[in-house]
Every structure is written in structure tokens, then in C-alpha cells.
Amino acid sequence: MKKVNHFYIDEAGHINNDSPIFLYGCIKTDTPEILEKVIEELKEELSEELHHENLREHILNNNFHAVDDHFDIRTAMYKKLYSLNFRGYFVVTNKQSNYFKKLKATLKDYEILTLFLRKLIIPRATKNKEDKNIFFFETLEIEEKSLNQILQEIFSELTSKGLDVEYKIVGKENLIMGIVDYIN
Numbered sequence: 675m676k677k678v679n680h681f682y683i684d685e686a687g688h689i690n691n692d693s694p695i696f697l698y699g700c701i702k703t704d705t706p707e708i709l710e711k712v713i714e715e716l717k718e719e720l721s722e723e724l725h726h727e728n729l730r731e732h733i734l735n736n737n738f739h740a741v742d743d744h745f746d747i748r749t750a751m752y753k754k755l756y757s758l759n760f761r762g763y764f765v766v767t768n769k770q771s772n773y774f775k776k777l778k779a780t781l782k783d784y785e786i787l788t789l790f791l792r793k794l795i796i797p798r799a800t801k802n803k804e805d806k807n808i809f810f811f812e813t814l815e816i817e818e819k820s821l822n823q824i825l826q827e828i829f830s831e832l833t834s835k836g837l838d839v840e841y842k843i844v845g846k847e848n849l850i851m852g853i854v855d856y857i858n
Contacts, residue, residue, distance in 0.1 A: 676838065677805040680706045681798055682850045684812040686858035687769070689778075689786055696767050696774070698794050699858040701760040706850060709758055713738070713849040716754055720747060738852030751856055762857050765794045784819035792828055799832050799839050809841040812851050 683700045687693030703709055720726050721733040729744055736742075738751050767774050767790070777786050799807050809829075814821045825841050832839045844851065 679805050679807045681809045682854045684854040698765045700763040703760040705759050710849045737846050740856045765790045784816045788824050799837050806838045811843050
């Protein structure tokens with residue numbers, strides 16, 4: 675039986691906002707059910723704490739999101755990250771750099787995103803070529819080409835090389851995406 679790896683990928687600092695960096699963060703785990711259980715337990719624990727009474731509905735009805743979460747919630751989540759079973763990978767660029775400025779001047783947005791996604795996905799898939807690799811991507815709006823179209827191209831290349839890979843596009847309701855958000 676093949677080992678099954680789960681990769682969760684999210685971006686931060688979109689290529690067209692005023693953030694000084696752009697990155698794609700990825701976590702790899704072979705125990706996603708344990709990560710989900712820990713996150714659910716943390717949500718429950720935080721919602722039951724008396725001093726989070728005014729945040730209870732937000733905690734229970736939303737996934738963790740580092741920018742939006744109350745500082746007490748962020749602290750609790752950061753404390754949990756150290757004990758979770760995952761490995762992190764990142765593709766990071768300084769948007770003030772000449773490299774990025776040249777990319778913006780010569781490539782369309784979807785081409786830049788494709789370049790960064792390829793740098794993140796292909797090494798993960800090829801280094802785990804004996805395993806089944808399932809990739810989860812948080813949904814992202816891109817002009818001229820959808821995230822699904824970009825991923826279809828990348829993954830058809832990988833499957834043509836005999837790699838056992840698949841991908842899914844998910845929303846913020848995916849509990850593990852909250853972990854990637856915090857890591858980013």
C-alpha cells in the first residue's frame with residue numbers, strides 16, 4: 675500500500691497588493707485527520723473559555739485566520755503549531771526586488787503565479803514519487819486564467835511522468851488551511 679501525503683498550499687501577499695513580499699506556503703502531512711482533530715479541539719477549547727465569551731460565535735463559525743483573529747486566539751494557535759505533524763515549504767519573493775519587477779514587466783499575473791506554483795509543487799511531487807500525493811489549494815482569483823486551469827497544466831505534466839498526484843481547490847472552511855495561513 676502506498677503512503678499518502680497531503681500538501682496544503684496557500685498564498686500570502688498577493689502579487690498585486692501593497693505587501694512587500696509574495697509567498698506560497700505549503701505544509702506536508704501524512705496525518706491530516708490528526709491535524710483536523712487538534713484544530714477542532716482548539717476551537718472547542720477556546721470557545722468554552724469564559725474570557726472568550728464575546729468571541730465564541732466567531733471561533734465556532736470560522737476557521738483560523740492569522741490576520742483576522744483576536745491576539746489571544748493567535749497566541750493559542752501559535753502554541754499549537756509546534757506540536758503538529760507537518761513539514762513546511764515556501765516560495766518567497768521580495769516584491770521590491772528587481773527580479774520581481776522584471777517578472778511583473780514581462781509576464782502576466784497568471785504566468786507569475788504558475789512559475790511560483792511550479793517551484794513549489796514539482797519538487798514536492800518528484801521527491802515523493804513512490805507515494806500518492808494529494809495537493810489542496812485555497813481558492814484564488816486570477817485574471818485571464820483560472821487557478822484550476824493552471825493546476826490542470828502542472829498536474830497533467832506530473833501524471834504524464836507516471837507520478838500518482840491529484841489536486842483539489844478548497845475554501846477557507848478547510849481546517850488545515852488555517853494552519854498554512856498561520857505558518858505564512
